[in-house]
Amino acid sequence: MAAGGSRKQLATPPDSQELSLTKSYRSAATWLECAASECSNTTGIAVEKVLRFAEHCLSHLEHILVHETHPVKKAAALQLTDSVKLIAVGLEGKFQRLTADRNAKQRYTDDYHVQVKEPEKEPEKDQHQKADNCTITSRQLTVAATIMPEGNIQFADVAGLEDAKAVLKEAVVLPVQFPHLFQGGRKPWRRILLYGPPGTGKTRLGQAVSSEIDSTFYCVSSSDLVSSWVGESEKLIKELFQQARRVDQQAVIFIDEIDSICRKRSAKEEEHTRRIKTELLRQMEGVDNDGSGDSFFLLCATNCPWELDSAFLRRFEKRIYIPLPxxxxxxxxxxxxxxxxxxxxxxxxxxxxxxxxxxxxxxxxxxxxxxxIYEPVRELTKVSHWRITGDIVLPSSQTDCNSVPLCDVPSNQVQVRPVxxxxxxxxxxxxxxxVTTEDLIQYETFTQSFGHKG
Missing domain, CATH: 1.10.8.60 (Helicase, Ruva Protein; domain 3)
Known part of the structure; x- marks a missing residue:
C-alpha cells in the first residue's frame, strides 16, 4: 500500500510553481554561462555585456530565493547570488569611475574593448596593438575584482588594540574628516605595516579602516599580483597603484601576507622575482606619481616582519606591532x-x-x-531522560522524568541548556x-629594533 502510494506520488505531474523554478534554474545557468564565455573571450572582453548577463542571472536567482523551499538548494542559490553580486560590484564600480559621462564611456570602450569583427587582412602593427589592448582589459578586470564591497566593521568592533587604532585614525580618518589640518609640512602617514602573531586582528583592522571612511578598498593577496607570464606581474602591480591614484575618493590598498612577495633579496633569487620587488618598491615610493599620489593609503600585514627586505621596511612610515589581546x-x-x-x-x-x-x-x-557552545548539543546524544515543559523538551538528569531515546523526541521541541x-x-x-613563547620573544626583539607598540 505504501509502495503504491509512493508510485502514485511520483506519477503526479509537477505544478506550475515547480515548472517556474525549473525554468529559473535553467535561465540563471544560461546567463551565467554567457558571462563566463564572454570573460574567456581571447579577442577582448565587453564589460557592459558581462554586467548585463550578470543582471539577468541575478534576476532569476532572486526568483529562486523567493520560491525555493529546499534548504540545501536555497543555500546554494544564496551563495551563488553573493558571488555574482561581488564580481558585478567590482566590475561596475571600476567601469563607472573610468566613465564619468557617456562620451568618456565611449572612449573607454574604444580604448580597452577590442571588436570581434576583423578585416580580412590587417597590418602587423595593428595586430600587436590589438593584443596589447586585450591584455590591458584583462589587467583592468583583475584589479577590479580585488575591490571589496563596503563593510560594516568599525573600530569599535575591534577589541583592544587602542594604540593601533589611534595611529590608523590619525593616518586615515582624520585627514579625510579635516583635510585643512594636513597641509604644508603636516602630512598623514600613507604607508603602514601591521605585524604580529597570526589571529590578532590585523586583517580586521584593515576592514575597519575601509568602513570608517568612504573609500575604495582593494583587498590584495600575492595570488592577485603574481602571474606565470613574464612581465605581467609588474604590470599588474603598476595597474593596481594607478587605479588607486585615479579614483575620485580615498582609496585603501590592503595587501595581506606581504612577506610572500617582499622577502629579503639575494643573489640566488630568480630574475622575475627581483623585478616584481623592484616594481613594488617604485610604486610605494611614488616614482610614477603624477601629482595625485596622496589619494590612496597603503596598509600591509604580515606574520613574519623579520623576513621583509630592508628596503620595504624603510618605506613603511609606521610599523605597528599587533600583540596578543x-x-x-x-x-x-x-x-x-x-x-x-x-x-x-x-x-x-x-x-x-x-x-x-x-x-x-x-x-x-x-x-x-x-x-x-557545542557542549550542550553533545550532551543530547547521552541523555535518556527528558523534562517536558509546555511545547519545550529539555534534557534532565532526574530519573522521574520521561525516559525516551533522542530519536523519539520531536525535533522541533528539543531545546538545549545555556552555555x-x-x-x-x-x-x-x-x-x-x-603562539609560543619563542615567537613572542622574536616579535618583541623586532619591535625594539624596527617597530612601534600597537
Whole structure:
C-alpha cells in the first residue's frame, strides 16, 4: 500500500510553481554561462555585456530565493547570488569611475574593448596593438575584482588594540574628516605595516579602516599580483597603484601576507622575482606619481616582519606591532563571540576565563568559543531522560522524568541548556594557544629594533 502510494506520488505531474523554478534554474545557468564565455573571450572582453548577463542571472536567482523551499538548494542559490553580486560590484564600480559621462564611456570602450569583427587582412602593427589592448582589459578586470564591497566593521568592533587604532585614525580618518589640518609640512602617514602573531586582528583592522571612511578598498593577496607570464606581474602591480591614484575618493590598498612577495633579496633569487620587488618598491615610493599620489593609503600585514627586505621596511612610515589581546580584550572577544547564544555566566566567570586564557590569540579564543557552545548539543546524544515543559523538551538528569531515546523526541521541541563556565573550561583544555613563547620573544626583539607598540 505504501509502495503504491509512493508510485502514485511520483506519477503526479509537477505544478506550475515547480515548472517556474525549473525554468529559473535553467535561465540563471544560461546567463551565467554567457558571462563566463564572454570573460574567456581571447579577442577582448565587453564589460557592459558581462554586467548585463550578470543582471539577468541575478534576476532569476532572486526568483529562486523567493520560491525555493529546499534548504540545501536555497543555500546554494544564496551563495551563488553573493558571488555574482561581488564580481558585478567590482566590475561596475571600476567601469563607472573610468566613465564619468557617456562620451568618456565611449572612449573607454574604444580604448580597452577590442571588436570581434576583423578585416580580412590587417597590418602587423595593428595586430600587436590589438593584443596589447586585450591584455590591458584583462589587467583592468583583475584589479577590479580585488575591490571589496563596503563593510560594516568599525573600530569599535575591534577589541583592544587602542594604540593601533589611534595611529590608523590619525593616518586615515582624520585627514579625510579635516583635510585643512594636513597641509604644508603636516602630512598623514600613507604607508603602514601591521605585524604580529597570526589571529590578532590585523586583517580586521584593515576592514575597519575601509568602513570608517568612504573609500575604495582593494583587498590584495600575492595570488592577485603574481602571474606565470613574464612581465605581467609588474604590470599588474603598476595597474593596481594607478587605479588607486585615479579614483575620485580615498582609496585603501590592503595587501595581506606581504612577506610572500617582499622577502629579503639575494643573489640566488630568480630574475622575475627581483623585478616584481623592484616594481613594488617604485610604486610605494611614488616614482610614477603624477601629482595625485596622496589619494590612496597603503596598509600591509604580515606574520613574519623579520623576513621583509630592508628596503620595504624603510618605506613603511609606521610599523605597528599587533600583540596578543590583553585580559580585557580577551573577555570582550569571548563575550562578542557568544553574544547570540544563551549563556548562564556571571561577571566573575568571565573574569576567570579572561585570566586562564592568557597567551591565546583572537583566533584561538574564537575556536574555544565555537567548541564550548557545542557542549550542550553533545550532551543530547547521552541523555535518556527528558523534562517536558509546555511545547519545550529539555534534557534532565532526574530519573522521574520521561525516559525516551533522542530519536523519539520531536525535533522541533528539543531545546538545549545555556552555555556555562564548565563548557568553556572543557573547550580550553582541548584547545591550546598556537603562539609560543619563542615567537613572542622574536616579535618583541623586532619591535625594539624596527617597530612601534600597537
Amino acid at each position: 590583553d585580559k580585557l580584550a580577551r573577555i570582550a572577544l569571548l563575550k562578542g563571540r557568544v553574544k547570540t547564544t544563551s549563556c548562564d555566566m556571571s561577571e566573575q566567570d568571565w573574569e576567570d576565563l579572561g585570566s586562564i586564557t592568557d597567551g591565546f590569540s583572537g583566533s584561538d579564543l574564537a575556536t574555544c568559543c565555537d567548541d564550548a 556555562c563556565k564548565t563548557d568553556f573550561l572543557k573547550a580550553i583544555s582541548r584547545n591550546r594557544p598556537t
